[in-house]
Amino acid sequence: MGVQSSIAIQASGLIKIFGGDRAVDGLDLTVPAGVVHGFLGPNGAGKTTTIRMLSTLLRPDGGTATVFGHDVVNEADAVRGRISLTGQFVSTDEQLTGVENLVLVARLLGHSWRDARARATELIEAFGLADAADRLVRNYSGGMRRRLDIAASIVATPDLLFLDEPTAGLDPHSRNQVWDIVRALVAADTTVLLTTQYLDEADQLADRITVIAKGRVIAEGTPGELKSSVGVGALNVRLKEPGQRPEAERLLARVLAVPIHLESDPAALSARISDPERVAHALAELTRSGVRLGDFALGQPSLDEVFLALTGHRQDAGTEAAEDGAGADVP
Ligand SMILES: Nc1ncnc2c1ncn2[C@@H]1O[C@H](COP(=O)(O)OP(=O)(O)OP(=O)(O)O)[C@@H](O)[C@H]1O
Ligand SMILES: [Mg+2]
Numbered sequence: 034m035g036v037q038s039s040i041a042i043q044a045s046g047l048i049k050i051f052g053g054d055r056a057v058d059g060l061d062l063t064v065p066a067g068v069v070h071g072f073l074g075p076n077g078a079g080k081t082t083t084i085r086m087l088s089t090l091l092r093p094d095g096g097t098a099t100v101f102g103h104d105v106v107n108e109a110d111a112v113r114g115r116i117s118l119t120g121q122f123v124s125t126d127e128q129l130t131g132v133e134n135l136v137l138v139a140r141l142l143g144h145s146w147r148d149a150r151a152r153a154t155e156l157i158e159a160f161g162l163a164d165a166a167d168r169l170v171r172n173y174s175g176g177m178r179r180r181l182d183i184a185a186s187i188v189a190t191p192d193l194l195f196l197d198e199p200t201a202g203l204d205p206h207s208r209n210q211v212w213d214i215v216r217a218l219v220a221a222d223t224t225v226l227l228t229t230q231y232l233d234e235a236d237q238l239a240d241r242i243t244v245i246a247k248g249r250v251i252a253e254g255t256p257g258e259l260k261s262s263v264g265v266g267a268l269n270v271r272l273k274e275p276g277q278r279p280e281a282e283r284l285l286a287r288v289l290a291v292p293i294h295l296e297s298d299p300a301a302l303s304a305r306i307s308d309p310e311r312v313a314h315a316l317a318e319l320t321r322s323g324v325r326l327g328d329f330a331l332g333q334p335s336l337d338e339v340f341l342a343l344t345g346h347r348q349d350a351g352t353e354a355a356e357d358g359a360g361a362d363v364p
Contacts (some may be wrong), residue, residue, distance in 0.1 A: 041066040041101060041193050041224040042087060049082050049248075056082045057259050058248035059096065064241075065320075066101070066192070069215060069225045071239030071256075073232070074237030075344050079248040080228045084195045087226070088118045100193060102240035117191035119183050119199055127171040131181050134170060140190045156184040161210060183214055193224045200234060212238060246249030246344050256336060263342045266333045268312055269305050273325035275299040281324045288315040300327065304332075 042064040049057040057079040062069040074080050085091035088100055089109040097104065103111040106181045125134045132153050139149030158168045163172060170181065183199060196215070200208040208231070215225055215238055229235055233243055236256045244252040244259070252259060260266070268289070272281055281302055282293045289311050294303045306312060312331060319326060 039066050040064070040099075041068075042070075042089065042098070042226065044083075044098035046096030047083065047086060047098055049079070049086060049091065050094045051082075057086070057093075058199050060245065060248060061250060062098075062243055064224065066224050066228060067125060067219070067222060068240040069219055069227055069238045071235035071242035072105055072226055072228045072245070073235060073242055073340065074245040078245045080245065081197055083245075083249075084118070084197055084226065084228065088116055088195055089113055090118075115192040116192075116195065117186040117189070118195040118197070119186040120197050125170050125178065125185055128169065130167050131173070131177075132157055133164040133187060134181060135184060136342050138185050142189050152188055156188065160184045160214065166197050176203045176210070179203055179207065179211060180214070183211065187218065187223075190218075190221065191223060193226070194218060195226050197228045199227070200229065200231065208234065225324055228234050232340055235338050238342065244340070252339075254344050257333075259339045260333050260336065263334050263339045266306065266331060267332055268315070268329065269296075270302045270316075270319075270329045271298070271327040272300045272302075273327045275323045278302065280322065281319055284318050284322055284324065285315050288318050306331075 039202065040063065042062055044062040047057050047060040047062075048055060060079070060083060062072075062083070066104060072080055072083070082091065086093045086101060087105060089105050089112050092106060099105065100112045101115050102132050124127050126137070128139065134145075135153035135156055136149045139152045140146070144152060154166075157163055159193075160183070162177060162180060162184070165177055170178060173181065179199060179201075183196070186194065195322070199215070200211050203211065212234070217228070218224060225238075227235070227238060239256060241255055242259060243250055252262070254262070263283060268285075270277060270281065270285070278295070278300065282295065285302060286293050289304050289306060289308075292307060295301075296303060309331070316326070316329060
């Protein structure tokens with residue numbers, strides 16, 4: 034208790050072996066209570082497998098993990114009492130209506146019919162599904178199914194919610210709705226472990242992010258820390274006169290010592306930079322040489338660039354799981 038209870042997840046050296054292959058290979062993870070923790074990695078990195086071990090669905094082959102201080106193997110019941118899981122694949126019943134699905138879950142959790150009905154109605158409304166409450170889930174859109182799925186996982190408000198790709202395949206509007214739900218859950222003291230293929234989602238929601246590859250942690254930090262670990266970002270310059278671009282390109286290349294990218298806008302150039310101190314020199318050099326600056330901006334790298342730099346994979350939305358190693362990228 035005490036210190037333990039303020040830590041939602043503590044995993045140390047977790048291992049899972051499938052047929053001789055280490056899907057999870059000595060993974061350490063600490064997640065304090067009350068945050069959204071992003072859990073990222075390329076397809077096949079071991080995210081779902083880790084979540085299944087942490088949520089007591091799969092027994093680790095090595096290492097230990099506790100959830101709110103309870104061991105996931107020896108105290109699995111205590112762990113289950115504190116958690117809920119929204120899996121990577123939708124798990125509601127197609128042949129029932131939205132409200133029937135939630136009533137069923139509430140009944141399984143021991144609510145009376147009356148309470149189950151009340152909780153189901155409350156959630157249906159909170160998740161913007163009131164109009165579709167009495168329609169069969171079979172006829173729901175993907176976004177509606179996702180929201181219903183999350184609703185089903187919080188019929189009993191968990192202390193820790195595992196969200197495994199909760200917005201996979203959703204349009205921007207539906208994603209925003211799910212994000213609002215996640216924010217509301219955290220405001221109500223639920224801790225969330227969030228897996229996502231959308232890096233802007235992790236950027237928006239996660240307090241900290243753990244990046245894994247081949248079952249191991251390869252980076253961890255706040256979104257800002259991860260971005261600055263990859264470089265300061267990009268310098269974007271717009272000239273007053275497009276005719277001066279070749280000269281600007283030459284000067285920037287010399288001072289920054291990196292390739293200069295010519296944008297489709299004929300007056301614009303950009304460069305990836307690693308040393309922010311050179312930026313001031315470069316801009317001063319342009320002015321000194323008579324190149325007239327219209328505008329310039331220094332941008333942080335995107336989390337996409339971080340991910341690519343760390344894993345060599347681009348995070349593509351909606352791609353199927355690929356095998357490890359070369360060829361896993363889908364263009
Ligand atoms: N039940 C299983 N039996 C055998 N191998 C499995 C099993 N579950 C997962 N694996 C393998 O373990 C590795 C990790 O899979 P996992 O599903 O944890 O990855 P993931 O990070 O969730 O990937 P994705 O982004 O595609 O969801 C993969 O190589 C996968 O093929
Ligand atoms: Mg997965």
